[in-house]
Amino acid sequence: METIRRVYQKEIELIAATSRRLGELGYVASHGGNLSFRVSNEHVLITPTKVVKRLIEPDDIVVVSMQGETLSALKERKPTGETPMHLMILRMRPDLNGIVHAHPPVLTGFSMVDTDVLAKPLLPEPVLEIGPLVQVPYAEPISEELANQFASRIHFSNAWLMRNHGVTIASSEKVDRALELMEMAEAMASSVVVASSLGSLTFISAEEVERMERTLKTRNMPRPGDPRKVTSLTDLYYR
Numbered sequence: 001m002e003t004i005r006r007v008y009q010k011e012i013e014l015i016a017a018t019s020r021r022l023g024e025l026g027y028v029a030s031h032g033g034n035l036s037f038r039v040s041n042e043h044v045l046i047t048p049t050k051v052v053k054r055l056i057e058p059d060d061i062v063v064v065s066m067q068g069e070t071l072s073a074l075k076e077r078k079p080t081g082e083t084p085m086h087l088m089i090l091r092m093r094p095d096l097n098g099i100v101h102a103h104p105p106v107l108t109g110f111s112m113v114d115t116d117v118l119a120k121p122l123l124p125e126p127v128l129e130i131g132p133l134v135q136v137p138y139a140e141p142i143s144e145e146l147a148n149q150f151a152s153r154i155h156f157s158n159a160w161l162m163r164n165h166g167v168t169i170a171s172s173e174k175v176d177r178a179l180e181l182m183e184m185a186e187a188m189a190s191s192v193v194v195a196s197s198l199g200s201l202t203f204i205s206a207e208e209v210e211r212m213e214r215t216l217k218t219r220n221m222p223r224p225g226d227p228r229k230v231t232s233l234t235d236l237y238y239r
Helices: 002-007 009-024 083-092 105-111 124-129 144-149 175-198 206-219 233-238
Strands: 034-038 043-046 062-065 070-072 098-102 133-136 159-162 166-171
Touching: 002 009, 002 070, 009 034, 009 043, 009 098, 009 175, 034 083, 034 175, 043 083, 083 098, 083 144, 083 166, 098 175, 105 159, 105 166, 105 175, 124 175, 124 206, 124 233, 166 175, 206 233
Parallel strands: 133 159
Antiparallel strands: 034 043, 034 098, 043 062, 062 070, 098 166, 159 166
């Protein structure tokens, strides 16, 4: 137990710090939300159940296998009940490493109405860095059914708006990058609320989305979505 924690000490400190930042942003309340960080082909760091995110310390982080077996836990901590959802995403998307699930107020508001507006190309940075916020049907939290609801939607974005629940965003980089992307998505959702109060929304055209491929190449950025399934940004927004 001590050896595995020593090997991943820096990564454990990072996920703990990211958890505290999540709480400070007000994106979770009480025990809500959870984070995971794939640190090898076999090892995943994950936040514990029933611990306030802004109070998480390195010793609270649990190490689990890709099969969900607890490999290292201190202070009698147990992994979040939504571990099956995290592991399912990581298994189906080997290109992703960091995952944050939370309840940012504006994005969660969008999860409670029947609209796919956040799956449209609204602003260039989210198009390039996040992809469409794909809706996932409601299922009971911390259930296998919730994990299974992602299955048909997992390949076509790095962000999923969970009906009447919240949002999950993943990154091909570290877990702190997933939180940065969540901040971007929440800001976009806030802008949509303002824009909708002023008039009709406009969307970035298919031609302009196609041109953004050049930006991805110039900046050497990974395209949102599963690289085995998605060959262009227009696949995500105009397929």
